[in-house]
Amino acid sequence: DAKTTQPPSMDCAEGRAANLPCNHSTISGNEYVYWYRQIHSQGPQYIIHGLKNNETNEMASLIITEDRKSSTLILPHATLRDTAVYYCIVRLSGGYQKVTFGTGTKLQVIP
C-alpha cells in the first residue's frame, strides 16, 4: 500500500498559485518527502524533496508540517505546461527500499 494519499484531481487558474496537498501520516523520522510530476505518460520528472524544513527551488516550494504528517507542493504561478499528474512519495535517505506510488493528483491548469 502507498504511504501517501493525495486528492485525485485539482483545477487551478493560469497565473495563480497551485497548492497540492499530500498526507503521509505514517512517515518515519528518517524518510524524506519527494515530489514528481508526469506529463503525457513520459517519465516522472523530479520537482523537489525535503525532510522537515521548507524547501524552495526554481520549480516549486515544499511546505512540510511540523509533525511531518502532511506536506504541500506550491507552484507559485501555474502555467498551462504545469498540467500533469503530481505524485508525492516518501523515501529513506540511502539504503535500498521499495518505494510505493499512490495514484497522484491530476492538476488541470485552466486558461
Place this chain on the structure above:
Amino acid sequence: DAGVTQSPTHLIKTRGQQVTLRCSPKSGHDTVSWYQQALGQGPQFIFQYYEEEERQRGNFPDRFSGHQFPNYSSELNVNALLLGDSALYLCASSNTRELFFGEGSRLTVL
C-alpha cells in the same frame, strides 16, 4: 551529463515472447529500480538492484527478472509475455539523496 536513459522507447511483442529492456543510470547513481505503469495508474514497483544483486522486490511473478552490471546499468527481462504486461516500464536510478526516472519503455503485447 545524461540523466537516466532507457531503451528501446517503444516495442511491440506477441503473447508468449520474451523482452529485454535496458537502463543506464545517471552518473553517480549506484542503485537501479524498475517500475511498471499501466495506463491511468501510478507506477508499481517491480524490483531494485544494488551491487549487482536484487535487494527489494514488489508483487510481480518470477517471469519478471533483472540484472545489474558492474557499471551499474541494468536490464529487465520479462518471459512468456501476457496481454496484461502491456505498460510503460520505468527505470529509476538513485543514490543517497537523489531519485531520477528515465522516460520509459512503452511495451505493447498483442
